Amino acid sequence: MSSEGMDGPKLGFSFDLYSRNDMLTKKGLKPPGYLKTGTTIVGLIFKDGVILGADTRATAGPIVADKNCEKIHYMAPNIYCCGAGTAADTEAVTDNISSQLKLHRYHTGRESRVVTALTLLKSHLFRYQGHVSAALVLGGVDVTGPHLHTIYPHGSTDTLPFATMGSGSLAAMAIFESEYREGLTRDEGVNLVTKAICSGIFNDLGSGSNVDICVIEKGKKEYLRNHLTPNPRTYISSKGYAFSKKTEVLLTKITPLKELVDVVQVGGDAMEE
Amino acid sequence: MGDSQYSFSLTTFSPSGKLVQIEHALTAVGSGQTSLGIKASNGVVIATEKKLPSILVDETSVQKIQVLTPNIGVVYSGMGPDSRVLVRKSRKQAEQYNLLYKEPIPVTQLVRETAAVMQEFTQSGGVRPFGVSLLVAGYDDKGPQLYQVDPSGSYFSWKASAMGKNTLYTFSSLYTDDMELEDAIHTAILTLKEGFEGQISGKNIEIGVIEADRTVLTAAQIEDYLQEVE
Numbered sequence: 001m002s003s004e005g006m007d008g009p010k011l012g013f014s015f016d017l018y019s020r021n022d023m024l025t026k027k028g029l030k031p032p033g034y035l036k037t038g039t040t041i042v043g044l045i046f047k048d049g050v051i052l053g054a055d056t057r058a059t060a061g062p063i064v065a066d067k068n069c070e071k072i073h074y075m076a077p078n079i080y081c082c083g084a085g086t087a088a089d090t091e092a093v094t095d096n097i098s099s100q101l102k103l104h105r106y107h108t109g110r111e112s113r114v115v116t117a118l119t120l121l122k123s124h125l126f127r128y129q130g131h132v133s134a135a136l137v138l139g140g141v142d143v144t145g146p147h148l149h150t151i152y153p154h155g156s157t158d159t160l161p162f163a164t165m166g167s168g169s170l171a172a173m174a175i176f177e178s179e180y181r182e183g184l185t186r187d188e189g190v191n192l193v194t195k196a197i198c199s200g201i202f203n204d205l206g207s208g209s210n211v212d213i214c215v216i217e218k219g220k221k222e223y224l225r226n227h228l229t230p231n232p233r234t235y236i237s238s239k240g241y242a243f244s245k246k247t248e249v250l251l252t253k254i255t256p257l258k259e260l261v262d263v264v265q266v267g268g269d270a271m272e273e
Numbered sequence: 274m275g276d277s278q279y280s281f282s283l284t285t286f287s288p289s290g291k292l293v294q295i296e297h298a299l300t301a302v303g304s305g306q307t308s309l310g311i312k313a314s315n316g317v318v319i320a321t322e323k324k325l326p327s328i329l330v331d332e333t334s335v336q337k338i339q340v341l342t343p344n345i346g347v348v349y350s351g352m353g354p355d356s357r358v359l360v361r362k363s364r365k366q367a368e369q370y371n372l373l374y375k376e377p378i379p380v381t382q383l384v385r386e387t388a389a390v391m392q393e394f395t396q397s398g399g400v401r402p403f404g405v406s407l408l409v410a411g412y413d414d415k416g417p418q419l420y421q422v423d424p425s426g427s428y429f430s431w432k433a434s435a436m437g438k439n440t441l442y443t444f445s446s447l448y449t450d451d452m453e454l455e456d457a458i459h460t461a462i463l464t465l466k467e468g469f470e471g472q473i474s475g476k477n478i479e480i481g482v483i484e485a486d487r488t489v490l491t492a493a494q495i496e497d498y499l500q501e502v503e
Contacts, residue, residue: 099372106340106364 013131038206040168041071041082042196043137044180045161046189049146049217050139053193054082055168055201056226057208064208070225072214076101076112078221079140080214081121084166085153086133093134097121114140114147118157126155135165141216168200168207175199186215194228201230284395284402294402295395298351298424301404302436305350307468308337309435310408311448312419313457316484317410319348319419320461321437322469323477338481342367345380345411346481346488350437351424352404359403363387380411384420384428392426406436412483433460439468454484462502475499 038059043052058066073081073094079101083090097120101112118138125132136151150163162180164172175196184192190213200207211228215221284292308321321337338348339360345367349356366386370378387407395402402424409420421436422428433448448460458480466473475495482489 095372099368103364103368107361 012127012129038204039071039084039166040164040172040197040200040204040207041084041137041166042164042172042176042193042200043082043139043148043150043162044176044184044189044193045139045146045148046184046186048186049141049215050148051186051189051193052080052082052137052139052214052216053197054212055197055207056210056212057201057206058087059206067209068226070212072212072223074098075117075138076105076140078142078216079112079114079117079138080216080221080223081117081139082137082165084135084137089132089134090136093121093124093132094136097124111142112140113142113144114138114149115144118147118149118151121151122155122157125151125153130154137163137165139214139216141218146216146218164196164200166200166207168197168204171199171203172196186217190215190224190227198228198230283400292395292425295425298402298404299406302351302406302424303438305352305405305437306337307435307437307439307465308348308350308408309433309440309461309464310348310410310419310421310431311433311452311457311461312410312417312431313452313454315417316412316454316457316482317417317419318454318457318461318483319346319408319410319481320465321348321350321479322465323479324470325477332476336479338479340488341383341409342371342377342411344377344413344483344488345383345409346483347410348408348479348481349405350408351406355403356405356407359387359390359405359407362390377413379413379415380409380418380420381415383411384409384422388422388426388428390426391422391424395425408434408436410481410483412485412488417483435464454482458482458498459502462498466502473499 038057039055041052041054043050052072054071056068056071057064058069069087071082071084071090073083073090075081075094075098081094083094097117100120101117104116105112117140121136121138125134130153133153135153137148138151139148141147148160148163150158150160150165161182162176164176175192179192179195193213194211197211201209201211209231210226211230213224213227215224284294287293306322306324308319310317310319319338323332323335323337325332325335337353338346340346341360341363347360347363363383363386367378367383370376370382387409391403394400404424406424407422409422411418419431419434420428421431421434432450452460461480462478465478471477478495480495480498
């Protein structure tokens with residue numbers, strides 16, 4: 001990253017290495033892949049607040065990199081955000097904005113609002129022109145009521161009563177579209193979200209493992225980590241693994257490499273000219 | 274920056290080896306409203322008098338004791354606006370540390386960084402030193418801590434300290450090494466009362482308490498404590 005001849009602060013990405021990378025790609029070097037979450041994330045508004053749900057599988061290409069990762073990120077005591085896309089991007093962007101919201105709370109002395117988080121996130125993503133690959137479902141309850149938004153990697157947002165994102169979004173949306181109603185109770189909402197995530201887990205390759213839920217109501221929140229674990233590991237052998245000894249021992253002989261010798265002074269000085 | 278006549282530092286050494294502006298800044302602190310802090314065995318208490326210019330001022334809108342992080346609070350003596358700038362900078366530094374290390378900033382680190390800011394303003398051109406002394410009180414894994422930071426940028430760790438006008442050293446008679454927090458709060462109120470002009474009440478003092486698991490600023494039970502002290 002060059003620093004000479006720069007006026008003002010550096011904003012956005014530095015594309016200094018672009019020509020080098022281009023040359024390397026032409027020569028046949030494959031660029032390193034990044035960890036995509038390949039996800040099902042959902043959110044819905046119920047009678048008293050917002051419920052967010054997510055699966056827990058993180059993929060690196062065809063391999064499951066993390067069987068139990070956390071996709072529901074903390075933004076503020078009353079706001080949580082689910083992230084799909086590149087895991088590092090969702091982590092970094094939610095951490096950054098969460099930090100900004102915290103400072104803002106100290107300065108204003110007030111609870112953070114969901115629209116504040118929304119605006120900070122979308123401005124950040126727009127500034128990076130879609131290169132920050134984070135698709136988010138943001139939900140929370142503030143003084144103005146419960147809110148649910150989706151944010152796309154390029155910086156556009158939607159405000160919805162129920163939303164899904166990620167590779168399993170179609171499977172989850174099918175469940176929501178057929179069963180969502182206004183004014184659901186907490187338990188009905190949690191069951192519906194669980195059903196939608198399970199639909200993603202079982203029908204989408206990019207999603208799997210467990211269901212995480214976060215219920216946010218006015219003045220309180222419940223983070224239900226691994227609310228449902230429909231994919232337990234069942235094949236561990238109870239006998240353990242024992243390998244038979246294939247080689248017979250015929251003779252054991254131990255030869256020390258060094259001999260311990262006692263030095264005794266007979267007479268006179270050891271060091272004599 | 275600016276004319277050559279004004280582009281020298283206000284903090285040039287005097288022939289006697291002192292920085293006159295810093296001395297004046299300390300005078301500004303010394304004529305500010307009294308504030309004090311006491312470190313107990315299980316927490317820290319900071320307190321200050323909150324004398325408002327008129328009874329018409331809404332005292333709930335004035336907050337002299339501020340939170341820097343969930344476990345560090347600060348009180349000042351001297352110029353209020355200067356303290357606001359420092360509080361803002363300190364909060365940002367604490368948050369940046371947290372973002373970088375995913376760890377709440379230790380009290381000593383925050384004090385050091387705040388002191389560095391104050392020192393910066395004693396060695397730059399076209400600026401003046403801050404007219405405040407801060408009492409930073411916090412609780413981290415090293416236990417309860419109390420630090421004083423001066424306009425020069427020097428900082429000291431105290432078991433008990435007072436700044437501003439009418440600072441009496443009644444601490445030395447009341448303070449014991451393994452004081453409990455409740456006793457410390459009573460001592461703080463008694464000490465404030467000594468130099469108080471007028472009638473002390475819950476409306477014209479502020480108390481902040483930092484314990485292992487919580488930071489309570491402006492205790493709502495000040496009136497109760499005041500009655501206990503009577």
